[in-house]
Amino acid sequence: MSECDPCTCGEALSRVYDYLDQELDATSAVAIAGHLEACPPCAEQYRLEQVVKTLIQRTCCEERAPEELRVRIVARISEVRITYRRQP
């Protein structure tokens, strides 16, 4: 059922944020959860979004962080990951 094809991945990733925020209806949430379990790349992306969300929550008390802050944090995490991978 939960095969990993680009269409499903695109849909899953586009809804990862709503899933994190628990804004999805039960059916969609189950579908996303199932896909994340079956698809490591999407699960990795979900994990990254989770980290970003946690960082943003620590950084400010607002419910939704400004997009600019989110972009900066994502960029910073990507940097760290790239640096880490380059090390021998």
Ligand SMILES: [Zn+2]
């Ligand atoms: Zn996927």
